[in-house]
Amino acid sequence: MDFLISGQKLDPYYLVTIGFLIGVMGGFFGVGGSFLAGPALFAVGVPWNFVIGTDLAHIVGKSIVAAKRHRALGNVDIKLGAMMVAGTISGVEVGADLIQYLKRHAHVDIVVGLAYIVILMAISTFMAWEGWKTIKMKRGQPPEPEGGIRKDESAFGYVAKWVQGIRLWPMVSLPASGIEQISFWVILVISFVGGFFSGFLGGGAGYIRMPAMVYLLGIPTHVAVGTDLFEIILSASYGTLTHAVKGNVDIMIALVMNTGAAIGAQIGAISTQYFGGPKIRLAFVPLPILGAGIVIYGMLHGHKI
Amino acid sequence: MDDKKRFVRSFLVELVVYAILVVGYFYLVLHFLGTWIKTIYDQDKGLYAVVALALMIGQGIVLEIVTSGLLKFIRERTE
Numbered sequence: 047m048d049f050l051i052s053g054q055k056l057d058p059y060y061l062v063t064i065g066f067l068i069g070v071m072g073g074f075f076g077v078g079g080s081f082l083a084g085p086a087l088f089a090v091g092v093p094w095n096f097v098i099g100t101d102l103a104h105i106v107g108k109s110i111v112a113a114k115r116h117r118a119l120g121n122v123d124i125k126l127g128a129m130m131v132a133g134t135i136s137g138v139e140v141g142a143d144l145i146q147y148l149k150r151h152a153h154v155d156i157v158v159g160l161a162y163i164v165i166l167m168a169i170s171t172f173m174a175w176e177g178w179k180t181i182k183m184k185r186g187q188p189p190e191p192e193g194g195i196r197k198d199e200s201a202f203g204y205v206a207k208w209v210q211g212i213r214l215w216p217m218v219s220l221p222a223s224g225i226e227q228i229s230f231w232v233i234l235v236i237s238f239v240g241g242f243f244s245g246f247l248g249g250g251a252g253y254i255r256m257p258a259m260v261y262l263l264g265i266p267t268h269v270a271v272g273t274d275l276f277e278i279i280l281s282a283s284y285g286t287l288t289h290a291v292k293g294n295v296d297i298m299i300a301l302v303m304n305t306g307a308a309i310g311a312q313i314g315a316i317s318t319q320y321f322g323g324p325k326i327r328l329a330f331v332p333l334p335i336l337g338a339g340i341v342i343y344g345m346l347h348g349h350k351i
Numbered sequence: 352m353d354d355k356k357r358f359v360r361s362f363l364v365e366l367v368v369y370a371i372l373v374v375g376y377f378y379l380v381l382h383f384l385g386t387w388i389k390t391i392y393d394q395d396k397g398l399y400a401v402v403a404l405a406l407m408i409g410q411g412i413v414l415e416i417v418t419s420g421l422l423k424f425i426r427e428r429t430e
Contacts, residue, residue, distance in 0.1 A: 047382075049385070050386065283408070292396075301410055
C-alpha cells in the first residue's frame with residue numbers, strides 16, 4: 047500500500063499487527079506504546095520525523111477506544127485526567143526545549159539515551175520489588191468485597207498517604223479515585239514531570255505517569271490505567287496538531303495502525319478485569335526493560351533514538 | 352463453559368469478523384482517501400492538521416462502537 051504523505055510503500059498488515067500488539071498493551075497498562083511503535087515504524091524505513099508525529103496520531107485513536115472501554119468499567123477519573131492535562135502540556139514544552147538546548151550544547155542522542163535507560167530500568171526494578179512485596183503482604187488476607195470503588199494495596203502506600211497529607215491550597219477531592227483530599231499542586235507537579243519526560247524522551251510517557259499516579263497520588267491501579275489513557279487522548283491530540291502543522295504526521299499510516307489497535311485495546315482493557323492491581327503492576331515490569339533494550343540496541347547500532 | 356473460555360472464544364470470533372471488515376475498509380475507504388489527504392497536506396498544513404486529528408478521533412469513535420457492538424453481539428450468541 048502506498049503512503050503518499052511520507053512517500054513510503056508499506057505492508058498494511060504489518061502496520062495492523064503492530065497496532066494490535068500496542069493496542070493490547072495500551073488497554074491493559076495505560077501506556078501509549080511509543081517505545082515499540084517508534085522502532086517498529088523506523089525499522090521499515092519510515093523517516094524519524096514521521097515516526098514521532100504519526101505515532102502520536104495513532105495513540106489518539108487507540109486511547110479513545112481503550113479509555114471508552116475503561117470508562118464503561120468505571121476506571122476513568124475524568125476530573126483528575128482533565129486537571130493533569132495542563133501540567134502535561136507545559137511539561138512537554140519544557141522537555142522539548144531541553145532537547146533543543148542539548149542539540150546545541152551536548153551529544154543529545156547519548157544524553158537522552160542514557161537517561162532513558164536509567165529511568166526505565168529504575169521503574170522496572172522498583173515496580174518488580176513493590177509488586178512482589180505487595181502480593182506477599184496480601185497473602186492470607188481476606189478477599190476484597192465486590193462493588194464500590196476498587197481499592198488497591200501497595201507496599202509503598204505510606205508514600206501516597208504522605209503526599210495526600212500535603213496541605214497546599216487549593217485542595218481537591220477525587221471521589222472516582224477514592225481520594226478525599228489532595229493538593230491540586232501535587233497533581234500539577236506529577237503531571238508536569240510526566241509531560242517533561244514525554245517531551246524529553248518522546249512518546250506519551252505513560253510508563254512514568256501510570257506508576258506515579260499509583261505510588262505518589264495513591265490512585266488505584268485500574269483507575270490509574272484508565273485515567274492515564276483519557277489524559278493521553280488530550281495530550282497526544284495536542285502533540286498531533288503541532289507535529290501535523292510541521293508536516294510530521296502521515297495520517298494514513300496512523301489510520302491503518304489504528305484499525306489493529308482498536309481491537310487490541312478492547313482486549314487489553316477487558317483483560318484488566320481478570321487481574322488485581324499488584325499483578326497488573328508486576329506484569330508491567332518487562333515493558334520498560336524492553337524499551338530500554340531497544341534503546342541500547344539503537345545506541346550500539348548507531349540508530350536514532 | 353467458564354467465563355475465561357467464553358471470553359477467549361468470543362474474542363476469536365470477533366477477530367475473524369473484524370479482520371474481514373478491516374480489509375474492506377482498506378480497499379473501499381483508505382485507498383480513495385489517500386489522494387485527497389495528500390492534496391490537503393501539500394496545500395495547507397494547518398487545515399491538514401485539523402483534518403488529520405478529526406479523522407483520527409472520528410475513526411477512534413467509530414471503531415470503538417464497531418468493536419464494542421461486535422463483542423456484545425458475539426458474546427450473546429456464544430453464551
